[in-house]
Amino acid sequence: MYSFTLTSISPLDGRYHSVLIQLRNIFSEYALIKFRIKIELDWFIQLSLIKQINNLPYFSEKDYKFINNIYNNFNENEALSIKNIEMKTEHDVKSVEYYIKSKFSLHDKLKNFKEFIHFGCTSDDINNLSYALMLQKNRRLIILPYWKNISFYFKKLSIQYKNVPLLARTHGQPATPSTVGKEFLNFYYRLQRQIKKIKKIEILGKFNGSTGNYNALSLAYPEIDWQHISRNFVNSFGFTWNAYTTQIEPHDYILDFLSCIASFNSILIDFNRDMWGYISLNYFSQKIKKDIIGSSIMPHKINPINFENSEGNLGLSNAIIYHMNAHLPLSRWQRDLTDSTLLRNLGVIFGYSVIGYSSLLKGLKKINIQQDIIKKDLDNHWEILCEGIQTVMRKYNIKNSYESLKVLSNHNQIDKKILRNFIMKLNIPKQEKEKLYGLHPSNYIGYASKIVDFL
Known part of the structure; x- marks a missing residue:
């Protein structure tokens, strides 16, 4: 320190x-x-x-x-x-x-x-390429390594938990099961899209004088093709040449870059909130070092601080991005200095993002799945099978299929026995009844495991 x-x-x-x-x-x-x-x-x-x-x-x-x-x-x-x-x-x-x-x-x-x-330069000829170098280096050395590392963990956990059934919750209520691995996979896929996107974002640069017209350079050396020189110079850094500017490069590509960062961050905020909930349900426990303290007064507490910290810092990063995206592309006439003070805060955006990424990775490395608790929760919610049963009934054109299950399940505690008695009375083929008898909240997972295998 x-x-x-x-x-x-x-x-x-x-x-x-x-x-x-x-x-x-x-x-x-x-x-x-x-x-x-x-x-x-x-x-x-x-x-x-x-x-x-x-x-x-x-x-x-x-x-x-x-x-x-x-x-x-x-x-x-x-x-x-x-x-x-x-x-x-x-x-x-x-x-x-x-x-x-x-x-x-x-x-x-x-x-x-x-x-x-x-x-023949204006200040932004120097500045716009300097900030472009920053973003180029940041993407290569910071953003992509962090994003790939996070993505790797999601993929790893998707495969590791692909067969672990999970009681899903839609609107916070018990719903059709999934698997833990499939839920990690959802985030993995979303993150991968942003990784592909940020790789393709062109970094632009300009080098054309005070109002973008090479006035001073063309006056001093009219025989030189300054547009050709400018293009080659900008391209030499690995940037795309912007031929049409005022005094400043208009920063539109920076908006694309930052928007991609914000999207990646928002996906992780979504995940952090889910993990916070799963930890509160004891679906996951957290490894903790001997001397770590969760609460200053409650000795039993192990709080999901890494996911909370990640959510908070990613939110701060996105808040600044939203302000940047609203104001960076605006310039009064050919130049004002509003963008100058904004661009100086690019590091703040990525600083909060990196803290968020680091905290998330730390949290992922600490979690242990509690399959017994997840299974017990599934065992307590046989009502989630009503969806599948009424769908099979519809297959055989049984009238009021949905409504009959609605009456059975609404405000009633449903267990295996109640459902079996209901199935027994159905006018459907024997093999269909046997299939429905074999239903359990833990095996009603559809293609969840197979979807992970599509990786």
């Missing part, structure tokens, strides 16, 4: 500090500055390779190594020097430009070409 975690306003940097270490390398202020440096330097290198820009000389391999090392050797102390510059300029991107110029001043050749740093 670091002392600063005790004085942090946000639990992301306080209580949950250790869970979010990976995210700091992607979404912190330090990470944003470093991404900006990469874009600025790569743009300078791009310019140096354009033959028509004869103002820039040939640079040697050693020169390019010096340029790249500004990024490769960047550290927190260097970031602090940029923040010191920003205290004077009160402009974050311009401070990065001045920092790089100070580095070029240390090189005999590069010091003469400092004015080609941030050449």
Whole structure:
């Protein structure tokens, strides 16, 4: 525990500090500055390779190594020097430009070409690609690994419990049985759809000046095809080139990205609530370490805190996503700065999500199924067989099939004996009666087990 975690306003940097270490390398202020440096330097290198820009000389391999090392050797102390510059300029991107110029001043050749740093750029040329790098890296290193790991557990539990019958509950009332594995499978399938979806989301980028028209660049070098240069530059990062923008990339793809995150999170919130209920019914118990305390006053308590924690944090993540999605695509005329402060909170979205994912995984690893309790619950609800019996009666065109079972079951305690007596009086073939005699709440599961085998 670091002392600063005790004085942090946000639990992301306080209580949950250790869970979010990976995210700091992607979404912190330090990470944003470093991404900006990469874009600025790569743009300078791009310019140096354009033959028509004869103002820039040939640079040697050693020169390019010096340029790249500004990024490769960047550290927190260097970031602090940029923040010191920003205290004077009160402009974050311009401070990065001045920092790089100070580095070029240390090189005999590069010091003469400092004015080609941030050449023809507006701040969002740098920023939109920096945030795109964040999301690209986050998807590859954080989101997909977490999502695949969670999905793996759902698949594993689907297979493990595919034959364990479960009293279903619709509207909170006893209903047609399923199996525990089939219920896990429902969530697995939903999660898999989001995994496929997020992989396909294109990350867009633009690099076209103050209002998206290459005004300054085309004035300085009218003979150069700047659209072609822009496309190649954006594509070089693995992004899709957006040719039609104002000063800013309009963030529509970020909405797609965040909406997918929100959908995945909502599915898990749904699951967390189900697990909370199953644990309250004692369908699942929880492994607990010797010194763990569930309640400060009730010694017997083992609360479903991991699923509750997951639900709360995923809900916070989604709340911010909903605000982002409502406001990120809006920009007054060609530019306002509303999006700037919103984008700085991308890390908050993924911070709460990661806490939610981590808590869920922790909860899944602690659960033990209580098959005896599940079976006992099934044994106490023979009324759920009325659905199947009245359906077989309909097969033989018995009038008022549904209504007769409704009278039998409504407000009455039904057991095996009552149902057998009812079946005995039915005017249906002997083999059908024998089939109905063999019904039990634990074997009336339809294709539930087979559906899991379709995996």
